[in-house]
Amino acid sequence: MHLRLLDLDDSLHAQSTLRDSAAWTSVQTVPMRDLAQPLRLWSRAATMQQARARLAETARGAPAITMIGSGDFHHLAVLLIECVREPVTVIHFDNHPDWVRWAPRWHCGSWVNAALQLDQVAKIITLGPCSDDLVRPQLKGGNLGALASGRLVLLPWQHAPSRVWGALADGAGHRIQHGHLAWHNLADASSADNVAFVLDQIDTQAVWLTIDKDVLPESEALTNWDQGQMPLRALLDLIAGIGTRKRVAGADICGEFSPPALRNPLKRIESRIDRPQRDADAAGLARNEAVNRELLRTIWQAAA
Numbered sequence: 001m002h003l004r005l006l007d008l009d010d011s012l013h014a015q016s017t018l019r020d021s022a023a024w025t026s027v028q029t030v031p032m033r034d035l036a037q038p039l040r041l042w043s044r045a046a047t048m049q050q051a052r053a054r055l056a057e058t059a060r061g062a063p064a065i066t067m068i069g070s071g072d073f074h075h076l077a078v079l080l081i082e083c084v085r086e087p088v089t090v091i092h093f094d095n096h097p098d099w100v101r102w103a104p105r106w107h108c109g110s111w112v113n114a115a116l117q118l119d120q121v122a123k124i125i126t127l128g129p130c131s132d133d134l135v136r137p138q139l140k141g142g143n144l145g146a147l148a149s150g151r152l153v154l155l156p157w158q159h160a161p162s163r164v165w166g167a168l169a170d171g172a173g174h175r176i177q178h179g180h181l182a183w184h185n186l187a188d189a190s191s192a193d194n195v196a197f198v199l200d201q202i203d204t205q206a207v208w209l210t211i212d213k214d215v216l217p218e219s220e221a222l223t224n225w226d227q228g229q230m231p232l233r234a235l236l237d238l239i240a241g242i243g244t245r246k247r248v249a250g251a252d253i254c255g256e257f258s259p260p261a262l263r264n265p266l267k268r269i270e271s272r273i274d275r276p277q278r279d280a281d282a283a284g285l286a287r288n289e290a291v292n293r294e295l296l297r298t299i300w301q302a303a304a
Contacts, residue, residue, distance in 0.1 A: 002064035011256035022300035075111035095228035195241030213255025222284030243302025
């Protein structure tokens with residue numbers, strides 16, 4: 001398995017120990033600083049095409065794990081999944097569902113909808129959200145149609161029932177009860193039971209893992225976004241358990257901390273409104289590197 005580091009925001013440059021976290025076939029850094037500002041948070045299609053071409057130049061005949069940087073760039077995962085040449089189920093770990101229908105197509109909060117349009121994507125299973133995005137999700141643009149169709153399965157780590165209006169079908173991760181989505185919360189079961197439940201939802205032989213470290217609590221990682229409650233141990237157990245039965249076609253990891261320093265005024269406004277304003281310290285950045293090493297090692301073993 002190859003390791004690919006995208007140099008978008010300098011968040012990975014100092015994490016020198018990632019290169020020896022597993023026996024990689026190759027390790028490559030992809031220079032992309034010139035595209036960072038137009039890509040961050042959201043992007044025009046023309047810039048995404050430039051990013052697509054840049055990534056194509058570095059393709060080494062996957063599987064590969066791609067380290068993206070900040071969660072502000074999570075929409076680049078779609079460009080990576082595009083390269084899969086077989087039916088695949090996307091296993092998405094995140095504190096946010098990233099399913100907003102009225103956001104731009106290429107947006108870190110809407111990329112799930114773009115991924116669902118790919119012919120090779122059979123289903124997306126989102127694991128771990130705890131965020132307020134699930135409070136009255138219709139009013140926030142949540143793609144409940146995908147949820148009702150079964151193309152999208154959403155399993156929070158822990159979340160109260162979500163108020164909805166109108167008819168909506170039950171799904172693998174939710175039931176409609178008295179005008180609310182009652183969620184199947186992962187925190188209520190053991191890791192072994194959660195692995196078995198998730199595997200039951202996967203109909204393909206291959207999976208793609210996409211991980212935003214904001215699914216973890218702040219005590220375990222430091223990101224640019226509000227963070228969830230899924231323990232690192234639970235995340236690692238799910239990856240390892242899925243890997244025992246399914247082939248890992250590729251993976252990406254984001255959720256590094258990096259100061260946005262946005263030049264676009266609209267992006268600066270969104271950044272201030274939508275996320276907590278925090279600073280990094282050396283201990284927080286060290287935690288990120290340690291977590292990345294564990295994630296990389298676990299994915300590498302799962303793909304072996």
